[in-house]
Amino acid sequence: MPASIVSGHTEVLAILGDPIRQVRTPALVNAEIARRGLDAVLVPLQVSESGLGEAVAGLRRSGNVRGAVVTMPHKQRVTALVQRLSSGARRIGACNVIRFAPDRTVHGENTDGHALVSALTAAGVCPAGADVFLAGAGGAGSSIGFALAGAGVSRLAIHNRNHARAEELADNIRAQHPGIAVEVCGPDPKQARIVVNATSVGLHPGLRELPFKPEITMADAVVDIVISPRPTALVEAARRQGITVVDGEDMLRAQVAAFVDFMLGVPSTSPNHHRPAGQKG
Amino acid sequence: MPASIVSGHTEVLAILGDPIRQVRTPALVNAEIARRGLDAVLVPLQVSESGLGEAVAGLRRSGNVRGAVVTMPHKQRVTALVQRLSSGARRIGACNVIRFAPDRTVHGENTDGHALVSALTAAGVCPAGADVFLAGAGGAGSSIGFALAGAGVSRLAIHNRNHARAEELADNIRAQHPGIAVEVCGPDPKQARIVVNATSVGLHPGLRELPFKPEITMADAVVDIVISPRPTALVEAARRQGITVVDGEDMLRAQVAAFVDFMLGVPSTSPNHHRPAGQKG
Numbered sequence: 001m002p003a004s005i006v007s008g009h010t011e012v013l014a015i016l017g018d019p020i021r022q023v024r025t026p027a028l029v030n031a032e033i034a035r036r037g038l039d040a041v042l043v044p045l046q047v048s049e050s051g052l053g054e055a056v057a058g059l060r061r062s063g064n065v066r067g068a069v070v071t072m073p074h075k076q077r078v079t080a081l082v083q084r085l086s087s088g089a090r091r092i093g094a095c096n097v098i099r100f101a102p103d104r105t106v107h108g109e110n111t112d113g114h115a116l117v118s119a120l121t122a123a124g125v126c127p128a129g130a131d132v133f134l135a136g137a138g139g140a141g142s143s144i145g146f147a148l149a150g151a152g153v154s155r156l157a158i159h160n161r162n163h164a165r166a167e168e169l170a171d172n173i174r175a176q177h178p179g180i181a182v183e184v185c186g187p188d189p190k191q192a193r194i195v196v197n198a199t200s201v202g203l204h205p206g207l208r209e210l211p212f213k214p215e216i217t218m219a220d221a222v223v224d225i226v227i228s229p230r231p232t233a234l235v236e237a238a239r240r241q242g243i244t245v246v247d248g249e250d251m252l253r254a255q256v257a258a259f260v261d262f263m264l265g266v267p268s269t270s271p272n273h274h275r276p277a278g279q280k281g
Numbered sequence: 282m283p284a285s286i287v288s289g290h291t292e293v294l295a296i297l298g299d300p301i302r303q304v305r306t307p308a309l310v311n312a313e314i315a316r317r318g319l320d321a322v323l324v325p326l327q328v329s330e331s332g333l334g335e336a337v338a339g340l341r342r343s344g345n346v347r348g349a350v351v352t353m354p355h356k357q358r359v360t361a362l363v364q365r366l367s368s369g370a371r372r373i374g375a376c377n378v379i380r381f382a383p384d385r386t387v388h389g390e391n392t393d394g395h396a397l398v399s400a401l402t403a404a405g406v407c408p409a410g411a412d413v414f415l416a417g418a419g420g421a422g423s424s425i426g427f428a429l430a431g432a433g434v435s436r437l438a439i440h441n442r443n444h445a446r447a448e449e450l451a452d453n454i455r456a457q458h459p460g461i462a463v464e465v466c467g468p469d470p471k472q473a474r475i476v477v478n479a480t481s482v483g484l485h486p487g488l489r490e491l492p493f494k495p496e497i498t499m500a501d502a503v504v505d506i507v508i509s510p511r512p513t514a515l516v517e518a519a520r521r522q523g524i525t526v527v528d529g530e531d532m533l534r535a536q537v538a539a540f541v542d543f544m545l546g547v548p549s550t551s552p553n554h555h556r557p558a559g560q561k562g
Contacts, residue, residue, distance in 0.1 A: 005308070006307040006308065006311055006322065006323065006324060006325070007304075007305075007307055007308055007325070008301050008302045008303055008304035008305070008306075008307065008325045009302050009325075010307065010324065010325060012324045012325070012326065018344075020289050020344075020345060021289040021290050022289055023288075023289035024288075024289070025289075026287040026288055026289065026291065027286070027287065027288055030287055041287065041322070041324060042287065043287055043291065043293045043322060043324055044287070044288070044289050044290075044291060044293070044345060045293065045343040045345065045346065046343060046344040046345040047342060047343050047344070048342070048344070051342030051343070054335075054338045054339050054341075054342045055339045055342045055343055056339070057335045057338070057339055058335050058336045058337070058338055058339015058340060058342070058343075059339060060335075061328060061329070061332030061335045061336045061339070062326040062327060062328050062332070062336055062339075063299075063301075063327040063328070063329070064301060064325060064326065064327040065326065
């Protein structure tokens with residue numbers, strides 16, 4: 001059923017973010033909904049940080065709203081509004097998707113890191129054994145750091161403007177994955193083979209700044225989670241150097257199915273049930 | 282632009298009601314949006330009476346939500362959540378559509394009565410000078426009663442299960458329209474030429490009950506505001522007798538443009554600015 005046929009029977013999903021105009025999730029999730037023949041529609045909601053509590057409460061009171069994708073700047077703050085947090089989301093301290101259960105309790109999950117590992121693998125880049133530079137230790141950065149560690153990288157160097165936050169994330173990943181060299185570093189990817197931007201630098205079309213020094217010539221792959229503008233300055237620089245690129249839309253495509261499954265409560269394809277063999281929780 | 286292409290730029294509208302599955306507004310409003318080439322989508326939200334305040338607060342905090350159609354059972358209760366009520370809605374004590382202004386104050390309007398007069402006229406039935414029987418003195422009934430009085434009916438007989446409420450509405454209409462014979466009556470349309478069901482009787486497909494005695498043989502026209510099931514028992518009875526019928530969907534079609542105009546803040550086609558010549562406020 002095409003998403004254009006919205007009726008009284010249609011179930012409603014949302015994406016909560018600020019800014020919201022740049023999001024690609026509605027087009028991708030609605031295409032996935034149409035592909036599955038479901039009667040649902042995902043709409044964008046531009047919600048400020050101060051409005052998040054009221055916005056989620058309002059959706060929760062709307063009985064045919066099944067869930068919401070949660071994007072910047074809400075991924076961490078929304079966990080306080082969730083009654084049942086997945087173990088992965090709890091460890092990271094951030095959700096990128098919530099579901100309203102039939103009893104209207106709010107369940108939260110984080111699919112960011114899983115999507116990145118899937119997108120990297122789909123691009124022919126295997127994270128196992130790789131030396132990785134990760135810029136950003138916020139919600140997305142945390143999720144990606146844990147997922148890369150779970151996928152068996154050999155070394156993970158974390159850069160973050162707020163140094164203490166980078167140290168905290170490094171400590172948490174080390175505690176879960178003692179076999180991996182996790183360290184905090186400056187804004188220089190050095191010899192890393194996989195370079196990941198998990199900051200919002202690049203989100204504003206006017207600014208062509210890079211999230212770290214552009215010496216990425218050693219890299220096999222560059223990942224930029226920023227969805228729009230396409231391409232970001234980082235992605236452009238990587239392409240000029242012939243480096244494999246995974247961008248925000250690649251990641252988004254990789255997790256669209258997981259978003260829909262989680263919001264509609266399809267248990268079998270929840271990201272935590274689809275870890276590659278050998279990945280530790 | 283078809284409603285299927287929901288993006289981050291899309292503005293969001295809603296319809297609030299309980300039950301919600303029977304509503305036809307999403308299909309009709311989304312078709313009107315497509316016809317006008319707007320980038321907006323209307324979604325259904327099933328909101329209980331106890332959840333209305335939180336649901337409206339949540340929509341108000343979502344900056345790209347422009348407005349909501351309000352249906353049963355919220356039309357009266359929602360007025361307490363509105364900061365700027367039109368004179369028509371204030372007189373009736375009920376709104377069927379709200380708008381979130383750029384400063385996020387909530388404005389309320391009632392287009393029910395205007396839509397009924399438009400739909401009757403479109404069906405070739407002129408309310409001026411007519412003897413009218415009106416069942417229902419709730420939000421829809423009040424709006425319709427005032428609009429029919431404004432359209433110059435000669436007599437208006439009001440039936441309502443709650444007798445006191447019928448008396449109150451009759452008093453209010455008399456005060457505005459002293460030249461019209463307004464009275465409270467039992468469940469018998471008698472000699473009325475226009476018979477209006479503005480109650481929710483008929484809304485439940487299992488029950489084939491009628492909102493009043495089926496002696497409608499004197500009528501030129503029968504109006505049933507119930508949208509679904511189509512046809513209602515009342516509409517079936519009227520059609521069997523060869524009487525002109527205006528049903529809930531006819532009314533809805535007549536007010537779809539008014540809904541969109543009001544929610545998107547198009548001032549020139551607000552229903553209160555389109556009264557037929559000679560109609561008194």
